[in-house]
Amino acid sequence: MARIGDLLAAGRTYSFEFSPPKTAAASLSLGHTIAELQPLGPSFVSVTYGAGGSTREHTRDTVLWVRRETSVPPMAHLTCVGHTRDEISAIVSTYVEAGVENVLALGGDPPKNPAEARPSDYERAIDLVEHLRAEADLSLGVAAHPEGHPRSPDLATDRRHLAEKLRLADFAITQFFFDVEHYVSLVNDLADLGVTKPVLPGIMPVTNIAQVTRMAELSGAEFPAWLRDRLEAATDPEDMRRIGIESATELCAALLEVGAPGLHFYTLNKSSATREIYAQLGLPVG
Numbered sequence: 001m002a003r004i005g006d007l008l009a010a011g012r013t014y015s016f017e018f019s020p021p022k023t024a025a026a027s028l029s030l031g032h033t034i035a036e037l038q039p040l041g042p043s044f045v046s047v048t049y050g051a052g053g054s055t056r057e058h059t060r061d062t063v064l065w066v067r068r069e070t071s072v073p074p075m076a077h078l079t080c081v082g083h084t085r086d087e088i089s090a091i092v093s094t095y096v097e098a099g100v101e102n103v104l105a106l107g108g109d110p111p112k113n114p115a116e117a118r119p120s121d122y123e124r125a126i127d128l129v130e131h132l133r134a135e136a137d138l139s140l141g142v143a144a145h146p147e148g149h150p151r152s153p154d155l156a157t158d159r160r161h162l163a164e165k166l167r168l169a170d171f172a173i174t175q176f177f178f179d180v181e182h183y184v185s186l187v188n189d190l191a192d193l194g195v196t197k198p199v200l201p202g203i204m205p206v207t208n209i210a211q212v213t214r215m216a217e218l219s220g221a222e223f224p225a226w227l228r229d230r231l232e233a234a235t236d237p238e239d240m241r242r243i244g245i246e247s248a249t250e251l252c253a254a255l256l257e258v259g260a261p262g263l264h265f266y267t268l269n270k271s272s273a274t275r276e277i278y279a280q281l282g283l284p285v286g
């Protein structure tokens, strides 16, 4: 069984997200990370996509490598930005031929330099979901933003758009967040809008304050003062890492307690933080 929708219907899933390597050295390092994480028995792994196709070949090659060389089902990310329908059809047919059954359909972010923008046949992720549904028999996921998408006028509007998109998809995966309440309100708001599809929380263990501050600014996630204070009390980088992993473990435990259908880890292509959280949570291995 390799379709994420089916896996979620059968029980909780535990999954890991990677970025495609762009150099031979990065490929070796990612191979090593995946080998270290494989004994944890992940339900699936996902591979990000540079909006506008900047990592097109790297994402495809990594997804196909996971499909061929490991027993873990892969999920390919795809974005609307800068793509025609024909380009998306070509990418998807390569995946289908190789037996890849899962795609995360995303809007993607426009390039920082507007001069680099390429025309797109899609306005929103929902348009890509509709195209993929018509094109292939895939299990389809979409992105959810617990604290609202930064380009949305307000949270209620973002929730309505998400509900509309998730009705057509099989599951959602969230942007990272640090307070369990953000996840609970997202799931409750969707239920109020009549959508009860599984929403997997995205987990980002903070082991480097500067890096996560930058990522939080871009994604619209709050980096809460209580977490910053806790991390800033660290005596050295190793202590900060320990505190970050402890905080992420507490968030995971709280999410499982409120009934999350699984956990999706943003690994940043490293295995150790995820492995430590697994051990601290006492999750089944293999």
Ligand code: FAD
Binding pocket: 047, 048, 049, 050, 051, 077, 078, 079, 104, 105, 106, 107, 108, 109, 123, 124, 125, 126, 142, 143, 144, 145, 149, 150, 151, 152, 157, 158, 159, 161, 162, 165, 173, 174, 175, 176, 202
């Ligand atoms: P959309 O669903 O298109 O939403 C974008 C905005 O449009 C939102 O503000 C939404 O409220 C609004 N909107 C939706 N429908 C309507 C409507 N009908 N009318 C008006 N407004 C509307 N980015 C990458 O480039 N590559 C990746 O691999 C990648 N992976 C990700 C993985 C996860 C789990 C998550 C959560 C995000 C990921 N992203 C990735 C980031 C994502 O592409 C950005 O957050 C992007 O800005 C929005 O994507 P979306 O799929 O939510 O877009």
